[in-house]
């Protein structure tokens with residue numbers, strides 16, 4: 001576990017100034033990761049040790065349960081702030097987690113929530129002091145593992161298969177949409193400016 005950061009989201013340098021075949025492969029890999037995690041038969045609990053923007057929030061939402069560290073961390077789908085658009089399966093995953101209305105506000109505003117706000121809207125299930133996040137996640141795991149596996153897995157599939165099947169049947173189209181979007185000059189300019197702003201913030 002990396003302290004302070006659960007995931008900084010997708011590595012923007014993977015789709016900034018890259019060839020179309022490279023961004024195609026990157027997006028295909030992300031689809032694979034998501035489909036495997038969201039569709040996993042295992043119990044999956046995200047121990048969110050710190051910041052979790054965009055792709056990081058998606059990975060956390062793909063799990064069955066989320067424990068987040070308290071502190072000055074944020075979580076959410078902030079894509080609009082970068083001038084990019086969360087694809088339909090990011091949106092559906094968030095709707096399945098916090099509901100339609102909250103997702104609509106959240107996505108349009110590119111909202112990044114504090115741990116307390118995230119808990120209030122159900123984006124995370126529990127908040128814990130940073131040095132106890134893994135412990136809280138382990139305790140919760142014990143509860144989930146007591147449920148008969150076949151019943152839990154079939155229930156999870158009933159809840160998740162619609163989105164999994166939808167994405168699985170649209171993978172090529174989704175890759176095409178991603179690559180043609182991120183290759184646009186205007187989007188490349190926005191991404192370049194965003195990367196620069198991250199570096200400036202650091203110095």
Ligand SMILES: CCCCC/C=C/C(=O)SCCNC(=O)CCNC(=O)[C@H](O)C(C)(C)COP(=O)(O)OP(=O)(O)OC[C@H]1O[C@@H](n2cnc3c(N)ncnc32)[C@H](O)[C@@H]1OP(=O)(O)O
Nearest residue numbers: 008009010011012013051053054055084085181198199202
């Ligand atoms: C159709 C298009 C759909 C695409 C969907 C996209 C999904 C995504 O996930 S896009 C990425 C969204 N992520 C972010 O907006 C987070 C950006 N990062 C941050 O806000 C911060 O780095 C932090 C809060 C996560 C951590 O802050 P801090 O500890 O201060 O770390 P630094 O800012 O010093 O960052 C270190 C280093 O990493 C570079 N960097 C950070 N995040 C990214 C990233 N997502 N992609 C690429 N590079 C990133 C940052 O520029 C620093 O680089 P160096 O100066 O070269 O060390």
